[in-house]
Amino acid sequence: MAQPVLATHKLQKSFGALLATDRVSVTLMPGEIHAVIGPNGAGKSTLIKQICGSLQPDSGSVDLLGKDISQLGTAARARQGLARSFQISELAMEDTVLQNVVLGGIGATRATWRFWRPALHTQALIARAESALARVNLLEQKDTICAKLSHGQRRQLEIAVALTLAPKAFIMDEPMAGLGGEGSKTMTKFLDGLRGEAPILLVEHDMDAVFALADRISVLVYGKIIATGSAREIRANRAVREAYLGEAE
Amino acid sequence: MRLREPYLNAAVLLGLIALPLAALLADAPFTITLATRAVILALAAVGLNIALGIGGLVSFGHAVFFGIGGYVMGILASHAQTYTPLDLGFVSIEGTKSMPVIWLSAMLISGIIAFFIGLLSLRTSGVYFIMITLAFGQLFYYFSISWPQYGGEDGLSIYMRNDFPGLNTLKPLQFFCLCFGLLCSVLFIQSKLQSAPFGLALNAARQTPLRAQAVGIEPLKLRLLAFVISGAITGLAGALFADLNRFVSPTMFSWQLSGELIVLIIIGGVGRLMGPVIGACMFVALEHFLGGLTEFWHVYLGLILLCIVLFARGGLIGLLTGKDGAKV
Amino acid sequence: MSAILIIEQILNGLQFGVMLFLMAAGLTLIFGVMGLINLAHGSLYMVGAFAAASMAGLTGSFFIGLLAALIAAALAGAIIEIVVIRRLYKAAHLDQVLATFALILIFSEGTRWLFGSFPLFLEIPKLLSGPISLPGGIQYPLYRLSLIAIGLAVALGLWALIEKTRIGIQIRAGENDREMIAALGVDISKLYTLVFALGAALAGTAGALVGAIQSVQVGMGEPVLILAFVVIVIGGIGSIRGAFIGALLVGLTDTLGGVFLPELLKLFMETGSAQKTGSAFASMGIYILMGGVLIWKPTGLFGARA
Numbered sequence: 001m002a003q004p005v006l007a008t009h010k011l012q013k014s015f016g017a018l019l020a021t022d023r024v025s026v027t028l029m030p031g032e033i034h035a036v037i038g039p040n041g042a043g044k045s046t047l048i049k050q051i052c053g054s055l056q057p058d059s060g061s062v063d064l065l066g067k068d069i070s071q072l073g074t075a076a077r078a079r080q081g082l083a084r085s086f087q088i089s090e091l092a093m094e095d096t097v098l099q100n101v102v103l104g105g106i107g108a109t110r111a112t113w114r115f116w117r118p119a120l121h122t123q124a125l126i127a128r129a130e131s132a133l134a135r136v137n138l139l140e141q142k143d144t145i146c147a148k149l150s151h152g153q154r155r156q157l158e159i160a161v162a163l164t165l166a167p168k169a170f171i172m173d174e175p176m177a178g179l180g181g182e183g184s185k186t187m188t189k190f191l192d193g194l195r196g197e198a199p200i201l202l203v204e205h206d207m208d209a210v211f212a213l214a215d216r217i218s219v220l221v222y223g224k225i226i227a228t229g230s231a232r233e234i235r236a237n238r239a240v241r242e243a244y245l246g247e248a249e
Numbered sequence: 250m251r252l253r254e255p256y257l258n259a260a261v262l263l264g265l266i267a268l269p270l271a272a273l274l275a276d277a278p279f280t281i282t283l284a285t286r287a288v289i290l291a292l293a294a295v296g297l298n299i300a301l302g303i304g305g306l307v308s309f310g311h312a313v314f315f316g317i318g319g320y321v322m323g324i325l326a327s328h329a330q331t332y333t334p335l336d337l338g339f340v341s342i343e344g345t346k347s348m349p350v351i352w353l354s355a356m357l358i359s360g361i362i363a364f365f366i367g368l369l370s371l372r373t374s375g376v377y378f379i380m381i382t383l384a385f386g387q388l389f390y391y392f393s394i395s396w397p398q399y400g401g402e403d404g405l406s407i408y409m410r411n412d413f414p415g416l417n418t419l420k421p422l423q424f425f426c427l428c429f430g431l432l433c434s435v436l437f438i439q440s441k442l443q444s445a446p447f448g449l450a451l452n453a454a455r456q457t458p459l460r461a462q463a464v465g466i467e468p469l470k471l472r473l474l475a476f477v478i479s480g481a482i483t484g485l486a487g488a489l490f491a492d493l494n495r496f497v498s499p500t501m502f503s504w505q506l507s508g509e510l511i512v513l514i515i516i517g518g519v520g521r522l523m524g525p526v527i528g529a530c531m532f533v534a535l536e537h538f539l540g541g542l543t544e545f546w547h548v549y550l551g552l553i554l555l556c557i558v559l560f561a562r563g564g565l566i567g568l569l570t571g572k573d574g575a576k577v
Numbered sequence: 578m579s580a581i582l583i584i585e586q587i588l589n590g591l592q593f594g595v596m597l598f599l600m601a602a603g604l605t606l607i608f609g610v611m612g613l614i615n616l617a618h619g620s621l622y623m624v625g626a627f628a629a630a631s632m633a634g635l636t637g638s639f640f641i642g643l644l645a646a647l648i649a650a651a652l653a654g655a656i657i658e659i660v661v662i663r664r665l666y667k668a669a670h671l672d673q674v675l676a677t678f679a680l681i682l683i684f685s686e687g688t689r690w691l692f693g694s695f696p697l698f699l700e701i702p703k704l705l706s707g708p709i710s711l712p713g714g715i716q717y718p719l720y721r722l723s724l725i726a727i728g729l730a731v732a733l734g735l736w737a738l739i740e741k742t743r744i745g746i747q748i749r750a751g752e753n754d755r756e757m758i759a760a761l762g763v764d765i766s767k768l769y770t771l772v773f774a775l776g777a778a779l780a781g782t783a784g785a786l787v788g789a790i791q792s793v794q795v796g797m798g799e800p801v802l803i804l805a806f807v808v809i810v811i812g813g814i815g816s817i818r819g820a821f822i823g824a825l826l827v828g829l830t831d832t833l834g835g836v837f838l839p840e841l842l843k844l845f846m847e848t849g850s851a852q853k854t855g856s857a858f859a860s861m862g863i864y865i866l867m868g869g870v871l872i873w874k875p876t877g878l879f880g881a882r883a
Contacts, residue, residue: 052463073467074462074463075461076465078463078464079465086459086463090457090459091460094575095449099453104464106464107466108465112446114446114447115445118444118445119446119448122446161460161464164464165464307671307674376614376670377871377875379614380806380807381810384867387803391857392861395856395857396857397853504803508674511678512678515675519671545686546686547682550682551679552679552683554675555676558672558675558676559664559676562672576669577671
């Protein structure tokens with residue numbers, strides 16, 4: 001049995017009387033896309049925050065490639081190889097596309113404490129950035145100011161930045177958010193090809209994408225995983241139908 | 250009127266050199282002193298701009314470093330001019346009137362204090378950060394007022410300008426060139442910093458700290474270093490200012506001065522390399538001309554500032570080049 | 578160090594604190610409801626003092642002067658809210674700081690232009706002048722005691738306004754969720770103007786009241802403004818209760834520190850330097866207090882969850 005790339009062990013988090021995360025244990029195996037779905041308010045973003053390090057769980061742990069990262073902060077986890085894309089694009093709006101992606105390279109290569117040679121003249125950083133941009137088809141827009149990009153292009157840029165980290169695992173928070181039909185199809189195809197590089201933990205609402213992409217699906221309701229399985233198994237699961245699929249579609 | 254920023258920058262620098270040279274020819278040494286004043290204030294504001302414009306740290310207490318630089322100069326020079334060493338208990342320091350030594354000391358001490366202030370303040374953000382930096386300014390202000398040994402409220406006079414090897418620093422033009430040389434060096438260093446990975450990361454951390462963390466960058470450490478560098482530069486300016494006026498006083502710590510430094514940057518354009526320089530020149534020019542017209546020129550300064558904040562957010566550089574300033 | 582002296586100083590500290598509360602309450606309301614940092618609050622304090630001094634000088638009545646202070650400050654507040662402040666609600670903190678800093682310049686120099694650089698004189702009303710005998714054989718200035726009373730009354734009135742009236746509900750709701758109350762049909766711009774004018778009136782009243790025991794001059798507002806900011810940072814921005822406790826803490830620390838620190842140091846040092854060092858540390862004391870509170874509770878004593 002292969003070792004999971006990413007695993008959470010009984011993560012628990014309460015906000016006062018509200019149990020937002022109820023002993024959640026999920027695993028991400030090599031080469032897979034594992035989708036986490038659930039109705040609004042199920043606790044998906046709380047779970048993501050605990051995995052990425054911006055929220056400390058009350059109990060439970062997270063490990064990456066077998067190593068316990070529970071005590072590490074967000075930046076440290078990123079340096080360990082955990083890449084993340086945000087539901088609402090987090091980008092440096094005043095900077096160009098290239099500058100945004102080079103930022104990823106700076107973090108990845110620990111170049112933050114270089115003070116002299118311009119970042120945009122450093123071959124290593126530029127090469128890494130441009131190859132990531134090429135993969136998401138944004139290379140032509142590299143000198144465009146981020147604020148001028150379309151919504152879809154910004155979503156692509158988010159992915160490009162994550163790529164530069166050459167990560168061990170991707171955490172993607174609703175990458176389809178706000179994308180129309182065409183954009184969703186393109187993104188779905190892209191993510192499909194990405195799984196070979198590093199497995200993806202995918203939080204999504206777009207059911208077409210989820211069923212097209214996911215090897216495994218976990219259903220989160222009221223902070224608790226009520227079912228994990230293949231797309232077919234989940235579709236057939238009665239508890240899931242009642243709690244979620246029945247209402248949404 | 251759209252100008253390319255590098256051309257604008259060059260034009261400003263050339264203008265800054267040309268003015269005192271013209272004044273020399275016209276035998277108007279006071280103008281050279283004015284220009285020196287502008288250059289020194291510009292240097293102080295350049296320091297602040299690194300923390301404020303690039304780092305996004307709204308420090309309303311940067312006068313702390315200006316004052317520290319001034320008092321380092323004042324203390325070292327006064328011990329030199331009275332030929333008594335400074336007795337710190339465990340070590341006795343001879344005073345000095347050598348500029349390079351004074352500058353290095355001012356930068357070192359300002360930097361160290363910036364480190365500690367930063368350590369305490371940078372854990373807060375938003376209005377709390379503004380308030381805590383303001384409070385530190387007040388702390389030093391009241392401390393210097395009640396420190397009689399170095400003049401207290403009345404301040405400390407240094408009779409002779411300090412020495413720089415090979416120059417006659419009493420001559421206005423020579424002192425101007427010294428200050429101008431320092432300003433240019435610092436501007437050069439800043440432009441290098443800004444385009445280096447450090448600057449890019451700091452600038453990104455201002456706009457989107459979440460994204461910076463998500464790629465493995467720790468905004469707090471970046472900001473601390475930026476704050477230290479910023480404090481050291483403003484400290485250097487303080488030492489020069491005290492030298493220019495041959496006088497140090499607690500007003501160098503005043504919160505009004507902290508506010509004025511921010512105003513200088515805003516007038517020129519936040520985060521832009523030459524923003525503080527343009528701002529300082531405009532400010533000193535306004536101070537001189539408007540001040541000559543009416544005793545109440547601050548009213549007009551206030552109105553201009555109000556208009557800039559409400560209507561011309563990118564400052565002068567923004568107006569001329571069409572580019573907005575950094576969003577802080 | 579007699580007990581009488583200690584009690585007198587405590588009363589002085591309370592009086593100082595309670596006047597600070599008037600400033601801090603307005604400041605914290607404005608920040609809590611509108612999210613605005615208002616550096617011009619000190620100028621409104623000054624406007625109140627000058628209005629009181631001029632009207633009292635014209636009419637000979639302190640109380641008419643006080644009324645004039647309230648009206649003038651509220652009016653000034655309403656005007657600047659409509660002309661300037663309105664445009665700043667959505668702006669970054671830096672812009673708010675600068676714009677209100679600009680207002681300080683305009684108000685200060687404008688006042689100096691109108692009234693000159695020499696301080697104006699505001700007399701304590703005959704009704705409240707002279708000492709009053711307190712239990713324990715203490716003679717305390719009646720005016721200062723009335724200030725404490727007025728301050729407490731205002732605190733009570735504010736509490737009643739916020740907790741018990743419809744405007745109060747709107748204010749509390751506004752502090753929690755600005756967009757929501759707009760969506761619910763509350764006239765936001767009127768509410769904001771009202772809150773700003775209320776804060777201004779409080780500041781102006783404080784200026785007038787204190788103006789009788791200190792001098793009325795340009796720039797009198799700024800030191801108080803900074804202290805008020807320290808108060809609301811200690812108390813927690815947006816909390817009136819925090820402003821009250823914070824103001825009393827600051828008032829007592831400053832007054833008692835200024836008296837007792839030198840005395841304390843005199844035990845270890847010779848009198849001259851003890852006095853000077855003590856005074857130095859006393860004026861720094863408030864900032865040390867603020868630093869300590871922030872380290873313990875980063876958003877102040879009653880501030881919002883961090």
